[in-house]
Amino acid sequence: MPTCAILRFVCRKKIVFFSLKIMSIYVLLFICILPLLRYHLHFSKMYQNQGDLHFEKAIEVNQERRIRANAFLKTINASDVKQKYLKNGNSSKLRIVIGVITTARKTSKLDFRSQTEYLTQTMSRLHDTLNRSVALDDIFLFICNVDHTPNNHKEATRMASYFPTKTRQFSSKREADTFRQQSRHTREKEDYAFCLQSALEHNSKYILLLQDDAYPQENFYDILNYVLQHKLETRIRRGELERDQGDWAWLKLNTPYYRNDFHGEPFTIYQWIALTIFFAGVLALIVYMYLELGHISHSRLTSTSTSNSKWPPTHLTSYAVFLVSFPCMFAVIWITGRPYFLKAHAISQNFYTLEPGTSCCLAAVVYPSERVPDIVNFVINEATKKPKIPLDWALDGYRQDKGLKQYLLIPNLFTHIGLYSTLNLKFYKKRAFAYEYFND
Numbered sequence: 001m002p003t004c005a006i007l008r009f010v011c012r013k014k015i016v017f018f019s020l021k022i023m024s025i026y027v028l029l030f031i032c033i034l035p036l037l038r039y040h041l042h043f044s045k046m047y048q049n050q051g052d053l054h055f056e057k058a059i060e061v062n063q064e065r066r067i068r069a070n071a072f073l074k075t076i077n078a079s080d081v082k083q084k085y086l087k088n089g090n091s092s093k094l095r096i097v098i099g100v101i102t103t104a105r106k107t108s109k110l111d112f113r114s115q116t117e118y119l120t121q122t123m124s125r126l127h128d129t130l131n132r133s134v135a136l137d138d139i140f141l142f143i144c145n146v147d148h149t150p151n152n153h154k155e156a157t158r159m160a161s162y163f164p165t166k167t168r169q170f171s172s173k174r175e176a177d178t179f180r181q182q183s184r185h186t187r188e189k190e191d192y193a194f195c196l197q198s199a200l201e202h203n204s205k206y207i208l209l210l211q212d213d214a215y216p217q218e219n220f221y222d223i224l225n226y227v228l229q230h231k232l233e234t235r236i237r238r239g240e241l242e243r244d245q246g247d248w249a250w251l252k253l254n255t256p257y258y259r260n261d262f263h264g265e266p267f268t269i270y271q272w273i274a275l276t277i278f279f280a281g282v283l284a285l286i287v288y289m290y291l292e293l294g295h296i297s298h299s300r301l302t303s304t305s306t307s308n309s310k311w312p313p314t315h316l317t318s319y320a321v322f323l324v325s326f327p328c329m330f331a332v333i334w335i336t337g338r339p340y341f342l343k344a345h346a347i348s349q350n351f352y353t354l355e356p357g358t359s360c361c362l363a364a365v366v367y368p369s370e371r372v373p374d375i376v377n378f379v380i381n382e383a384t385k386k387p388k389i390p391l392d393w394a395l396d397g398y399r400q401d402k403g404l405k406q407y408l409l410i411p412n413l414f415t416h417i418g419l420y421s422t423l424n425l426k427f428y429k430k431r432a433f434a435y436e437y438f439n440d
Contacts, residue, residue: 043257043337058419065215065417066117069124078162081127085164088140094204095138095225096366098126099166101195102212103146104153118213118418119143119155123163125216133221140202142166144195166198188391189383192362193376200372207367213418214254214363220413223349224253224366227409231354249371249404250395252357253364253413257339267356268338275341276330283329284322342411357406359396364414374402 035046088094102119123143130136142164147153150167159165168191182190192209199207206228217223232251234243262272333341345351367375375398382394389397399406 069121097204146191183387186387193379214414251366280325288318354407357408
């Protein structure tokens with residue numbers, strides 16, 4: 001048999017054998033291994049949501065946080081803490097004013113196990129974090145009680161002994177009744193505008209407005225301050241230091257993980273492709289090094305040349321591995337879920353990144369104080385003109401009209417722990433897996 005025919009036969013056999021190995025790997029990965037993710041990775045595409053089971057687990061996690069929060073409050077002097085923040089509020093050089101919007105959760109469905117106390121958890125965590133920060137003197141923290149009957153919000157009344165509190169006051173019962181009769185989105189806008197305006201009474205560079213169920217990360221302030229200083233106030237662009245151009249409306253510090261997927265926005269698709277190239281490249285490099293080291297060892301044992309005794313060449317094998325593994329990695333990354341890759345940014349504050357924000361959600365938002373008066377006027381007008389439009393959609397309309405940017409910090413600095421919505425007056429049992437999974 002001619003030499004060329006022999007080589008073609010050998011190559012054909014190797015290609016068939018290589019193809020069989022690739023098919024075996026795909027079958028093993030997608031049929032045997034990846035389905036196991038449904039039991040462990042809550043944001044995987046293969047995950048099977050067991051709503052009631054996770055709801056009970058989320059209630060249990062919430063109870064643990066409640067116990068820790070109340071235990072912490074017993075260790076501090078309520079009067080001293082409140083006086084400290086009131087003193088800060090009179091300063092003319094505050095860096096950040098932090099307001100926490102709250103209203104009572106009125107529902108007969110809440111039993112003794114699921115008493116939320118979200119406000120207690122959030123305020124105790126905020127103070128604990130800020131108290132350990134060197135910048136405590138530059139911060140004013142307050143509760144914004146927007147319940148239409150403030151005294152009936154028992155949790156806010158109790159927390160008012162620890163923290164400064166601002167409440168909505170109606171001039172008459174008729175005015176209060178009129179407010180209650182408005183649509184829920186109108187009330188939401190007016191409440192938000194009131195809290196922004198209350199925060200604006202204190203002279204600060206930024207205003208951070210939180211919902212009462214936005215639970216902060218333990219070192220949230222240090223990271224936030226770093227991001228503001230090095231990614232917004234000053235930025236390195238094309239090798240030059242650039243000052244803040246004042247072209248952004250707000251910075252969001254939370255987005256729901258269950259909505260944060262690779263196919264949600266154009267820039268996330270680029271990340272998906274980049275991760276695929278990275279992992280496929282790493283795999284090809286490992287194969288290349290393995291083949292090279294194995295061939296060198298074989299050559300030494302047999303005293304043959306390393307230049308002509310291997311077929312196919314190692315680099316061709318590596319290219320083949322890269323091309324074959326690319327669609328595999330592409331699928332694996334999508335099935336695994338973007339939230340798990342985002343957590344890698346939390347390794348260091350230097351890895352936190354700013355992405356273009358979306359219209360969704362206002363659990364934790366930082367506003368430059370200079371923007372707030374205009375935003376307040378816009379929100380109040382929208383409450384009258386467009387009562388059926390949600391607040392976050394209305395604000396996004398304002399941003400687009402003004403031609404401003406919005407940013408989203410990745411990963412989240414705050415976790416939305418609320419299982420019960422005061423706006424929609426219902427539990428979110430099907431999302432309970434997200435609430436209990438990413439909480440500490």
